[in-house]
Amino acid sequence: MAEMKYYELIKNPGMVALTDIPILDYHDFREQTIAIMKKESCHCVNYFIRQNTDHVDFYIIIANDSSHKVFVYSHRQKAEIKSLESITQECFQLHVFEREIYENTGIVFENHPWLKPVRYPFDRYDKAFKLSDYPFYRIDSEEIHEVGVGPIHAGIIEPGHFRFQCYGEKVLHLEIQLGYQHRGIENLFIKKNSLLQRCVISESVAGDTTIGHGLAFAQLAETLAESEWNEKLECERIIALEMERMAVHIGDIAALCGDVAYQIGQVSCEALRTIVINTMQDWCGNRFGKGLIRPGGTNYTLGNKILSFIAERLEEVHRRFLEVADMIFDDSGILARFENTGTISAKQVYLSGGVGMVARTSGTCRDIRESHPFQAYKEVKYKPVILDQGDVYARALLRKIEFELSFSVINELITRIEHLSDNLSFKPDYEMNFKPDMLCISLVEGWRGEICHVAVTDHEGKIEIYKIKDPSLHNWHVLALAVREQEISDFPVCNKSFNLSYCGNDL
Amino acid sequence: MLKKLKVLKSHGSQYIKNLQTQPVSDLFRGRPIISGNISEQEISRVASICPVDAIDKKSGSIDIGRCVFCKECAFMLPEKIRFTNDYRLAANVRETLIIRPGVEIPVRLDETKVRGEIRKLFSGALKLREVSAGGDNSCEMELAASGNVNFDFGRYGIEFVASPRHADGIVITGPITENMEEALKICYDAIPLPKIIILAGTDAISGGIFDGSPALRRKFIEEHNIDLFVPGNPIHPLTYINGVMDLLGIK
Ligand code: SF4
Numbered sequence: 001m002a003e004m005k006y007y008e009l010i011k012n013p014g015m016v017a018l019t020d021i022p023i024l025d026y027h028d029f030r031e032q033t034i035a036i037m038k039k040e041s042c043h044c045v046n047y048f049i050r051q052n053t054d055h056v057d058f059y060i061i062i063a064n065d066s067s068h069k070v071f072v073y074s075h076r077q078k079a080e081i082k083s084l085e086s087i088t089q090e091c092f093q094l095h096v097f098e099r100e101i102y103e104n105t106g107i108v109f110e111n112h113p114w115l116k117p118v119r120y121p122f123d124r125y126d127k128a129f130k131l132s133d134y135p136f137y138r139i140d141s142e143e144i145h146e147v148g149v150g151p152i153h154a155g156i157i158e159p160g161h162f163r164f165q166c167y168g169e170k171v172l173h174l175e176i177q178l179g180y181q182h183r184g185i186e187n188l189f190i191k192k193n194s195l196l197q198r199c200v201i202s203e204s205v206a207g208d209t210t211i212g213h214g215l216a217f218a219q220l221a222e223t224l225a226e227s228e229w230n231e232k233l234e235c236e237r238i239i240a241l242e243m244e245r246m247a248v249h250i251g252d253i254a255a256l257c258g259d260v261a262y263q264i265g266q267v268s269c270e271a272l273r274t275i276v277i278n279t280m281q282d283w284c285g286n287r288f289g290k291g292l293i294r295p296g297g298t299n300y301t302l303g304n305k306i307l308s309f310i311a312e313r314l315e316e317v318h319r320r321f322l323e324v325a326d327m328i329f330d331d332s333g334i335l336a337r338f339e340n341t342g343t344i345s346a347k348q349v350y351l352s353g354g355v356g357m358v359a360r361t362s363g364t365c366r367d368i369r370e371s372h373p374f375q376a377y378k379e380v381k382y383k384p385v386i387l388d389q390g391d392v393y394a395r396a397l398l399r400k401i402e403f404e405l406s407f408s409v410i411n412e413l414i415t416r417i418e419h420l421s422d423n424l425s426f427k428p429d430y431e432m433n434f435k436p437d438m439l440c441i442s443l444v445e446g447w448r449g450e451i452c453h454v455a456v457t458d459h460e461g462k463i464e465i466y467k468i469k470d471p472s473l474h475n476w477h478v479l480a481l482a483v484r485e486q487e488i489s490d491f492p493v494c495n496k497s498f499n500l501s502y503c504g505n506d507l
Numbered sequence: 508m509l510k511k512l513k514v515l516k517s518h519g520s521q522y523i524k525n526l527q528t529q530p531v532s533d534l535f536r537g538r539p540i541i542s543g544n545i546s547e548q549e550i551s552r553v554a555s556i557c558p559v560d561a562i563d564k565k566s567g568s569i570d571i572g573r574c575v576f577c578k579e580c581a582f583m584l585p586e587k588i589r590f591t592n593d594y595r596l597a598a599n600v601r602e603t604l605i606i607r608p609g610v611e612i613p614v615r616l617d618e619t620k621v622r623g624e625i626r627k628l629f630s631g632a633l634k635l636r637e638v639s640a641g642g643d644n645s646c647e648m649e650l651a652a653s654g655n656v657n658f659d660f661g662r663y664g665i666e667f668v669a670s671p672r673h674a675d676g677i678v679i680t681g682p683i684t685e686n687m688e689e690a691l692k693i694c695y696d697a698i699p700l701p702k703i704i705i706l707a708g709t710d711a712i713s714g715g716i717f718d719g720s721p722a723l724r725r726k727f728i729e730e731h732n733i734d735l736f737v738p739g740n741p742i743h744p745l746t747y748i749n750g751v752m753d754l755l756g757i758k
Contacts, residue, residue: 207645
């Protein structure tokens with residue numbers, strides 16, 4: 001095909017003037033997307049529409065893990081567009097974006113293999129389409145039985161519906177129906193227009209990823225306002241992000257142990273997670289870090305006293321966690337349940353657009369901290385660890401390894417803060433004005449994986465469109481693939497090993 | 508075996524002995540105190556930045572059933588508004604959650620309004636079903652933490668169960684999405700009488716930052732009598748634990 005046409009962003013977060021985004025005709029757009037996505041290092045971080053009075057713009061954003069760039073380009077259709085040939089049939093990882101556009105606007109993607117609802121948003125195209133009518137895939141056979149679970153599950157977790165097609169105890173197919181948690185978040189980002197309100201919303205996209213989503217929004221706002229922030233703030237933010245990762249990873253290992261009735265592993269990890277989140281509370285007054293990440297500065301800058309307190313507490317957690325992990329990963333009962341359970345391949349990850357730990361445990365190197373470094377990661381020497389077994393064991397083990405990586409990154413940053421010449425700290429700035437007619441992209445590697453926030457501003461610099469992609473959006477599909485051919489009784493540990501977000505998907 | 512002994516030795520004893528007096532970090536944002544001499548002008552300044560309209564524009568009182576505890580009002584007026592680390596915030600009367608300027612009293616339950624059958628039936632054991640209806644998973648995690656090795660709320664026989672038919676009541680988190688409205692109702696209907704209802708977190712109590720979103724349906728809350736409001740964003744396990752203990756009259 002002809003020469004590629006796209007705008008190339010080098011920085012993360014980065015922004016581009018809307019007028020600088022190339023507009024391709026749909027045929028070329030489609031061909032170009034298929035060609036780019038053939039490279040395994042490329043994956044789509046967003047594809048969404050912007051409705052104008054007389055036309056519709058479709059923007060696509062693709063991250064290249066190896067060239068560290070982000071590509072943006074678009075196609076334009078008449079306002080009354082009814083259908084388009086789907087790209088998904090050639091490039092499967094777009095499936096969820098085309099489904100989202102279809103659900104919101106009614107634009108049909110012809111020959112899409114799986115054109116089903118994503119989250120039943122309140123402003124969906126066809127309100128008559130109800131959650132109870134979800135078109136589940138079914139196998140017509142007298143020997144197959146269906147198992148339905150949810151929306152309300154046994155534990156204290158968020159709602160979602162799982163529909164299994166089973167042959168005896170064996171799962172042939174799982175379909176996951178989401179949307180129960182839909183709160184209209186993207187719409188609220190536009191409607192609630194004070195910057196503080198938007199901070200609070202960003203912290204609630206997924207409360208278990210308060211820092212991750214909070215940071216994705218804060219750095220996006222700063223970029224759109226072309227405001228400066230200093231090195232100390234960058235370091236503090238990454239310390240917070242890595243503390244969030246440590247806490248959740250330990251908590252996940254606790255939950256995995258709990259699922260296989262390995263109580264000593266569960267309780268000792270629970271106690272260690274408590275120390276990490278209580279340390280967060282000692283820093284900023286909230287165990288999840290709500291209130292800590294703000295655009296322009298922070299209300300809780302790290303002074304020497306709290307800095308050494310954090311170092312001391314994490315040191316203890318590190319020592320004890322290694323002891324616990326040594327015990328867990330040496331236990332034959334654990335190995336028997338975790339190994340070769342819920343295995344996914346690199347190819348499945350590639351086709352589904354999997355991100356985060358799910359990708360890194362099945363041989364795919366995908367980590368925004370390395371590929372598109374943000375904040376203090378621009379300076380930190382960080383190299384992701386890649387495992388390739390793709391099973392529950394690998395996903396548990398990677399958590400232990402990433403815990404250690406986070407610990408060393410935090411220590412490096414603490415030392416750096418102690419030696420900073422520019423030790424000034426800034427208060428949050430809620431009076432920022434955004435540049436008009438821009439498209440801004442902010443990527444953060446949260447504990448689950450890649451978080452993407454995108455904003456489009458109008459002529460006056462108001463946010464006109466706000467799009468969020470939680471790492472769960474693509475990974476839910478990978479989970480469904482992971483349980484195929486597994487015993488249904490292994491579903492809980494498979495599910496815990498992914499620990500995906502319902503509200504992050506449903507928004 | 509040796510490894511297990513090592514882990515147990517480091518683990519030591521983790522449980523909190525007294526759940527009613529356990530100290531928390533000074534920075535924890537609990538019950539606010541508003542100075543009695545906050546001026547009209549100051550009130551309007553803080554009310555205008557509050558992200559959730561939790562500050563009354565006339566009286567300057569803070570509704571901790573709406574407040575998301577961002578503390579921005581206190582950063583703006585540190586002389587007039589202060590957040591203490593008092594985590595005992597739960598109440599059974601909605602109005603109790605409105606903290607007035609110059610009034611410095613702890614938030615407690617109104618004993619006379621606790622339904623008699625609750626204490627008669629459940630002071631020895633209480634089983635609850637949790638329903639997340641748009642919750643962001645932070646309140647959910649804190650509720651789960653209330654039963655963990657540190658807080659060990661199970662010591663009073665108070666636990667979460669899987670089936671609503673085994674439950675004495677329901678704990679709701681999240682602002683109640685339209686898409687969860689029906690499931691919540693079905694779950695509630697399956698619980699035997701006298702059906703306790705506990706709202707955990709600001710989102711559940713008032714909608715919080717999501718208030719006004721067209722994706723919510725809060726009719727369930729308006730139509731039912733609520734036995735306990737537990738403020739927080741998210742709730743602290745100790746706020747929830749103390750609220751439930753007070754509801755059951757556990758001393
Ligand atoms: S702390 Fe509460 S009352 Fe104060 S500004 Fe924040 S939400 Fe409003």
